[in-house]
Amino acid sequence: MSEIIHAPAKPRTERAGTASRTFAAFLIIGLVLLIIAPAFFYPIFLMKLLCFALFACAFNLLLGYTGLLSFGHATFFGGAAYFTAHAVKEWGLSPELGVLVGVAGAAGLGLIVGFFAIRRQGIYFAMITLALSQMFFFFCLQASFTHGEDGIQSVPRGHLFGLIDLNSSTNMYYFVLAVFLIGMLVIWRFINSPFGMILKSIRENEQRAVSLGYSVARYKLGAFVMSAALAGLAGGVKALVFQFATLTDVAWQMSGEVILMTLLGGIGTLIGPIFGAGLVVTLENYLATSQFPVTIVTGVVFMVCVLLFRRGIIGEFYASRLGRKLGFEHRR
Secondary structure (H helix, E strand, C coil), X not given: CCCCCCCCCCCHHHHHHHHHHHHHHHHHHHHHHHHHHHHCCCHHHHHHHHHXXXXXXXXXXXXXXXXXXXXXXXXXXXXXXXXXXXXXXXXXXXXXXXXXXXXXXXXXHHHHHHHHHCCCCHHHHHHHHHHHHHHHHHHHHHCCCCCHHHCEECCCCCEECCCEECCCHHHHHHHHHHHHHHHHHHHHHHHCCHHHHHHHHHHHCHHHHHHCCXXXXXXHHHHHHHHHHHHHHHHHHHHHHHCEECHHHHCHHHHHHHHXXXXXXXXXXXXXXXXXXXXXXHHHHHHCCCCCCHHHHXXXXXXXXXXXXXXXXXXXXXXXXXXXXXXXXXXX
């Protein structure tokens, strides 16, 4: 009788160790590339990319890990930009304190918007966030401290901790990079905490989470405020990078843009929104001086990605055989 010899399967601990080493290697390589990037690319372009990447990751915290689609995240991004710009220019605060004011303002707005929005689900939730976002847009248009259509301009970058001159593009880049890495660390810790696990269970089956005794409304509100605060962190830093805050930052188009970035990269993945933001920002940057209409090209790219990569580009990679071999996993 013939014997069938099977190759022994790798123990789970060994596979987990391989996945951890692979992830650590990718993380180190990515960090090294970010550190040396200013030597090869225009620093302002890199800073814009990092700000929007953090914004997209903050939005993905709500959509990808909680299952809530917000059409009003520009409120927190642009609101923090206004708060930071006003605090730094008019109050004379240092850049780090100005950014903290922006984050606190965005978190407060998130608490207000989230309090009303989480009472509904699905398209009704999305429409409430859009309606409140438009209300905030018109507030920024009429408020005296925002200077209407002119916005807040000539925002001083100042000195970080009173020591580091942020008027230097190199210094400013490494400040933005540090903020980006801190924001990503917060997101990673958040989604891998017990709180994050509960959010994922709410995303998968809200009624089951309710039956287990969890206060779903409170968890949704907590996720909404955290997402708003991180979006505000990106918006506040962006105001310092470009030294202005305008109505463009709070317009509904900005909310649509961050949705596009997240879907292109892959919702429910940690680095997917970063890739999506990089793709959109790069297209906008290099097509701005060409004859091609940026919005049409971006729309075509989105259509192609939706048709070919239903999980997003990074999401499809995670789900592929190569992604599984490298230890990545996509749960959406």
